[in-house]
Amino acid sequence: MSDDPFRTIIEPFRIHSVEPMRLTTRTERTAALASAGYNLFELRAEEVLIDLLTDSGTGAMSAEQWAGIQRGNEAYAGAPSFYRFREAVTGLFPFRHVLPTHQGRAAEKILFTVAGGPGRIVPNNTHFDTTRANVEFTGAQAVDLPIPEGLQPGLRHPFKGNMDVAALARLLEDRAEAVPLVMLTVTNNSGGGQPVSLANIRAVREVCERFGKPLFLDACRFAENAWFIKTREPGYAGVPVAGIVREMATLADGMTMSAKKDPLANIGGWLALNDDSLAGQCRNLEILTEGFPTYGGLAGRDLEAIAQGLRECIDDDYLRYRVRSIAYLGEALEAAGIPVVVPFGGHAVFIDARAMLAHLDPLHYPGQALACALYEEGGVRACEIGTVMFGLHPDGTETPAAMDLVRLAIPRRTYTQSHIDYVIEVLTRVATRAAGLPGMRIVSQPRHLRHFTARFEPLH
Secondary structure (H helix, E strand, O other): OOOOOOOOOOOOOOOOOOOOOOOOOHHHHHHHHHHOOOOHHHOOHHHOOEEOOOOOOOOOOOHHHHHHHHOOOOOOOOOHHHHHHHHHHHHHOOOOEEEEEOOHHHHHHHHHHHHOOOOOEEEEOOOOHHHHHHHHHOOOEEEEOEOHHHHOOOOOOOOOOOEOHHHHHHHHHHHHHHOOOEEEEOOEOOOOOEOOOHHHHHHHHHHHHHHOOOEEEEOOOHHHHHHHHHHHOOOOOOOOHHHHHHHHHHOOOEEEEEOOOOOOOOOOEEEEEOOHHHHHHHHHHHHHHOOOOOOOOOOHHHHHHHHHHHHHOOOHHHHHHHHHHHHHHHHHHHHOOOOEOOOOOOOEEEEEHHHHOOOOOHHHOHHHHHHHHHHHHHOEEOEEEOHHHHOEOOOOOEOOOOOOEEEEEOOOOOOOHHHHHHHHHHHHHHHOOHHHOOOEEEEEOOOOOHHHOOEEEEOO
């Protein structure tokens, strides 16, 4: 009798409700793309067959989450739903103050409105889009300090999301007075969904303590990060995921969270922290912008869904399936000769668009060109993570981003293996004509977060 695992990946759940998907023709997709100004954010959802734009709020909730919604209490102040939510949060992240928000960027907005400002510097392993924008909107500077390995898509390293600890120490030696706090994003989304080791979190914490700086986690993919620690970092194979999460949290002074990712909710987030004075300032701003601190822009039913999601997302069977299903897509693309970021992350596969479309200058946006080609070919919507997202600076200048990637973010508990097989087929078709894909130019753009609303046209 063998207890060896089977090769076939099975979802550790049964489908309880279904949503129909509309098949479109290439002619329809070409017209829709042009109408959207070649910006995939501007497409209507019904024009998309497989939607891999983001894993944020796009997952399927469980029967227990829907049952929790039914007991949501909508009292303006002191609702029991808030206390159930807070208990679930502090069971994993034992911070003294927990402020619910309508989503993660609201938590960032509150934190950096209080802690940011002109002349200040916020270091991170790599800021994602809204984090960077909320830092820069206050006049502060967002500084990325990834390890060198994290900028090499084809290099295998178990924790490419790590922060460059020596670089952080140098920054604090030179400009400590300008740094209000240090951020660490787990997993590192902009760097290809790569995890951060506990050893790295501990080393960053030691530097922060040496210079008297608080450490905050951008922890929206904390469970996937903890699973990588469990499976890759020596000494943690036998530690429960919940225990790893708590160890991560005890090394930090606070956190921001989008509950639309690992906590398996469709909306919500929170800001949690230990400092009483900072928490008081943030709470006052929350009342002004989000609502009373026991609901924070959310309905009681949302708080219930998050509380249940926090219990489900740390389950070993779920996390094993989640990470393995991402690897299934990545391995197939790698076998087809498509350049991808390795090792594969926990929420997405990232295609190295700069390598795949090597004939294009980075300022002709190879990531955007590739993402548009995927949609036109097979109705697959993906997201550019590169020069469109990160190339424009606050002073109006533009330079190529460190990498030009296309993210295939897999919504949680939403698509089956046959859907992923279809995505593989679409990508391999696009790869056969990648050398002939045209670049893009921007027709119009806003000053901040331009990737959401900019309009493009092909460079024929």
